[in-house]
Amino acid sequence: MSRTRVPVVAGWFTGEGDGFRLLGTRCADCGSVFFPREDTACRNPGCGGQDLAEVPLSRRGRVWSYTDGRYRPPAPYVSDPERAWEPYTLVAVELAAERMVVLGQAAHGVTPAELAVGMEVEVTSGVLNEDAETTWMTWHFRPVVEEEAS
Amino acid sequence: MSGQRHDVAVLGAGMHPWGKWGRSFVAYGVLAARAALADAGVEWRDVQAVVGADTVRGGYPGYVAGATFAKALGWQGARVTSVYAACASGAQAVNAARTQILSGLADVVLVVGADAAPKGFFRPAGGDRPDDPDWLRYRVLGATNPAYFGLYARRRMALYGDTLNDFAQVKVKNSAWGALNPNARYQKRVSADEVAASAVVADPLRLLDICATSDGAAALVLSSMDFARRHGVPEPVRVRAVSTVTPRFPQTVLDLPDIATDSAAAVRPPPETFRASIARAAYEEAGIGPEDLSLAEVYDLSTALELQWYEELGLCAEGEGAKLLREGATSAGGRVPVNASGGLASFGEAVPAQAIAQVCELTWQLRGDAGQRQIPGARVGITANQGLFGHGSSVIAVR
Structure with missing residues (x-):
């Protein structure tokens, strides 16, 4: 039986492969960008605009900082208590155009030893967890491979 | 707005020791409150207002901590306030007490915060809440x-x-x-x-490198500077x-x-x-x-x-x-x-x-x-x- 791929949160990202992007919103009045998306009203206190349009965020950014989770986090994080805990890496990434920092898990297998503050990374589609019917999809960050960087 | 015009007196301070004691946050809070009252030399029945710093881990009594502590100390009619601001709840409680004193609503106020913490990581409130x-x-x-x-x-x-x-x-x-x-x-x-x-x-x-989560309670008795002087404490901590x-x-x-x-x-x-x-x-x-x-x-x-x-x-x-x-x-x-x-x-x-x-x-x-x-x-x-x-x-x- 094949599982259905479902975003862990609707409307936060879109696309596949090189077309994968995080989705935020941008205020039409002042240009402030919001992630997670703000759909009600602009949070710039000097603006107050209510016209917020969906916008894809930059695909690449630079590592602001990173860490990992050596112990199993509590629910609602989903993990199989029957299996040994495998640490995951978290990366906070600075997006230059948006001038903001976004947190995400690193792609599976990327450890803190492979990361450095300032390193270029890119966003990619990733699997958060699977259950009987569903593969829950999320975003991951992974180091940009040198040959691809230009 | 600066300087001593806004001073309030700290008449008493008290704690229940931190640890993992296996009791209710209410018990810790009451013992800390009694310690602070004893330190101040103030009777509970003379306290005009009580401010509780809430805990999200004690069920409903935790969300109405001010009233929970007032009841456990013995209802005596004091004005009640309960505040929540996560780790900053205690400062909000001190400030709520201070503003009541400075505005003349109360001369002497009891501030209490207490918690009974889980083992390991703090976790979010239960249920499926994707807007949180x-x-x-x-x-x-x-x-x-x-x-x-x-x-x-x-x-x-x-x-x-x-x-x-x-x-x-x-x-x-x-x-x-x-x-x-x-x-x-x-x-x-x-x-x-x-x-x-x-x-x-x-x-x-x-x-x-990382702080643990503990059980514990702390309390303060705050008063107006006039009350402190009448109470025989002319130079209190302020x-x-x-x-x-x-x-x-x-x-x-x-x-x-x-x-x-x-x-x-x-x-x-x-x-x-x-x-x-x-x-x-x-x-x-x-x-x-x-x-x-x-x-x-x-x-x-x-x-x-x-x-x-x-x-x-x-x-x-x-x-x-x-x-x-x-x-x-x-x-x-x-x-x-x-x-x-x-x-x-x-x-x-x-x-x-x-x-x-x-x-x-x-x-x-x-x-x-x-x-x-x-x-x-x-x-x-x-x-x-x-x-x-x-x-x-x-x-x-x-x-």
Whole structure:
């Protein structure tokens, strides 16, 4: 039986492969960008605009900082208590155009030893967890491979 | 608005020792309240208002902590207030009491915060709540509180050259004071080797870099200066400032429980971080500066975060926190001792009690009642803390 791929949160990202992007919103009045998306009203206190349009965020950014989770986090994080805990890496990434920092898990297998503050990374589609019917999809960050960087 | 026109007196301070005692938060709170009342020489029936700092871990009684403690102490008709501001709940409670005193609504007010904490990581409230950022950060990222502490610590290492040993030395310093504090959960000195030998929780931080979660309670009896004089205390410790500020947009430091910062694409970021603005508001209200401090109690959720607070309190320039520590300025006998109570490193966090406990330590230090932890000649102290979701918390007390 094949599982259905479902975003862990609707409307936060879109696309596949090189077309994968995080989705935020941008205020039409002042240009402030919001992630997670703000759909009600602009949070710039000097603006107050209510016209917020969906916008894809930059695909690449630079590592602001990173860490990992050596112990199993509590629910609602989903993990199989029957299996040994495998640490995951978290990366906070600075997006230059948006001038903001976004947190995400690193792609599976990327450890803190492979990361450095300032390193270029890119966003990619990733699997958060699977259950009987569903593969829950999320975003991951992974180091940009040198040959691809230009 | 600054200086002594806004003083309120600290008549009494009391705690229930921190630990894992297996009792209800109500029991801890009542015992701390009775200790504070005894310290003040004030009868419970003469207290005109009670302010409870809420806990989210005690069910409904935790959300109405003021009334819960009033009932447990014995209903006597006092005005009641209950406040919640995550880790900053205690400062909000102190401020609620202070504003009632300064506005003339009450002469003497009891402030109580207590918690009974779970083992291990704090977790979000139950249920499937995808609109709640605190729920989302666990569901989507597994981002525990220590994960954020790890991010801050790693960034300090990259930007300022802080080392793992610098972080460990914060624990060494604070545990030495904790060993002298009968209210601390951990009353044992810890060596840098022991920190280095403890398990990594969130790279680069180890178990002994990160504060535990504890049971505990703290209480204060606050009054007007007139009441204190009539009560025979002409020169009490005084609360001179309470900062409860929020951030300014755009907030550019990734903060618990957020998944991203605000964007600074359209609006220039403020000239100081949120944490720095918390302290500045307190300094301005008190009409003093960092050079006037005898001591500070800061929220060392992690060892690395204590170094961050040095900079944001203005004890040293940005990036020089580790240097200040290495010079011994924040240790016993230093220019401005930090966390003479032993800090969260020795207490573990009992969320709604913690900011009140910081003020208890200032009170004892400023009175000269801190025993072996006493900072000689302490005259001015500051507390600093930050609650999830944008809650500033800083109290300045003077003698």
